[in-house]
Amino acid sequence: MNTDMSMVLPSIASRLMATITEPEPVVAIRMLIAACLDQSSSLRLRLPEVKQLFARFIAAIMRERTDALEAIANSVEKQITALSFRPFTPRQVRQILGITNQERLFWTRDGRLHQTGTILNNQRGQKFRVPVYCAERIGWLSQNPDMIAAWRDEDARILTQEGLSDADLSS
Structure with a gap:
């Protein structure tokens, strides 16, 4: 890498x-x-x-x-x-990599996308934490779309083998 x-x-x-x-x-x-x-x-x-x-x-x-x-x-x-x-927010990750939020969540949970921490966001008086992702890793993935395709193929294979739906992966 x-x-x-x-x-x-x-x-x-x-x-x-x-x-x-x-x-x-x-x-x-x-x-x-x-x-x-x-x-x-x-x-x-x-x-x-x-x-x-x-x-x-x-x-x-x-x-x-x-x-x-x-x-x-x-x-x-x-x-x-x-x-x-500077790390990327989930929205930026989705836009840069062309992935869905469901894929981002699943790949974060299983360790393929590495969350590097969180930032505190203050929106309309409410404070909440937003996960952030390593700029280096996201940059590398954006240059290697074949990795994203491989992850999607792997997910599709798992879904087929286990008879699960896309929603089952993200839960």
């Missing part, structure tokens, strides 16, 4: 600062974005947020506020690193 956590992202801040001296800094930044996305499947799954972080730096370059560039570059690096490790 390709482990995003073992692939430490390149030092983004120093590379961002180096783009200032490039003849085409925006092109250089786009290349850096592509390099980050190539190294981290969890960042690819959060592309809009990644683009927004780098857009801050590009805007600063365009304003020619060089005094603030290093601070912004360091901030972008910290945020990109945090973003690459």
